[in-house]
Amino acid sequence: MQISKSVDEGAYEGVGLLVLGAGWTSTFLIPLLKSEQIKYAATTRDGRDDTIQFKFDPKSSDAGPFEMLPIAKTVLITFPLQGEGQAKHLVRMYESTHQKPGRSKPHFIQLGATSIWTAPKWQDESSPYEHADSRAIAEDELMACSEGAVLNLAGLYGNARQPRDWVDRVVKSKSDLKGKGALHVIHGEDVARAVVALHRNFTPKKRWLLCDMHVYDWWDLVQDWAIQTLRSAEVGVGQVDTSTAKVERQTELLNWVGELMLEEGVRALPRDTSSLGRTLDGRGFWKTMGIWPTQGRIR
Structure with a gap:
């Protein structure tokens, strides 16, 4: 320190x-x-x-x-x-x-x-x-x-400036998420x-x-943040936005990560650094x- x-x-x-x-x-x-x-x-x-x-x-x-x-x-x-x-x-x-x-x-x-x-x-x-x-x-x-x-x-x-709040700005589609490598x-x-x-x-x-x-993997982060929000919604606690629209958005992101892993042959997250660009x-x-x-x- x-x-x-x-x-x-x-x-x-x-x-x-x-x-x-x-x-x-x-x-x-x-x-x-x-x-x-x-x-x-x-x-x-x-x-x-x-x-x-x-x-x-x-x-x-x-x-x-x-x-x-x-x-x-x-x-x-x-x-x-x-x-x-x-x-x-x-x-x-x-x-x-x-x-x-x-x-x-x-x-x-x-x-x-x-x-x-x-x-x-x-x-x-x-x-x-x-x-x-x-x-x-x-x-x-x-x-x-x-x-x-x-x-x-x-x-x-x-x-107040937190990386998880950047997701909606930089990932508007599954294609956007596919192109995200390192953060x-x-x-x-x-x-x-x-x-x-x-x-x-x-x-x-x-x-x-x-x-x-x-070196952070965008897919890994998006998956983790989506899971955190969905868990908060289930128990109804925490300061995370758990509105219906937010839950639907996080479910969509979670699905995109899973689909991309299958499509791109990614067996586990985080991806290897060599694949993150x-x-x-x-x-x-x-x-x-x-x-x-x-x-x-x-x-």
């Missing part, structure tokens, strides 16, 4: 971590920053909840919004930067409004997505990625212009721990792949930081 420490949190002026875009991730990150006694500041578009009102406009050269931001050891960018120019513009605007002789330049961390890795089988942070992807272009630019680091995140979950996720608490670890042990010009080190090896970041995910398997 311990987060590796190598930064003296009181050895510099300003804040330790500046969070540009205090959204869902910050609900896990800010409590951790408080418990770890890391001085921080955060921004939102409307300045809610004691944050700084800030909106990044990649087409504006107005220094005013940046002048309102504090000096920071690490600047975390939670919103996506796209294509060429945006990362360079953000870095230039922040540094030009905060740089003074003798002051160290800040470390920049960008949160990204693991979708830039598109190889059909195993891949890690050193694997080839889609260089033409608009987010990958911006990440490459950030690393080049500021020696920043990138955390590419698997599917985010935690609190990779990372809990918000482990994202927060990763950010703090990278703040304290920064890796310049490095892109990391962040997941919980599990694109799979992510997330060990590198955790090994380098000397910590490991704490949230276990999704249920």
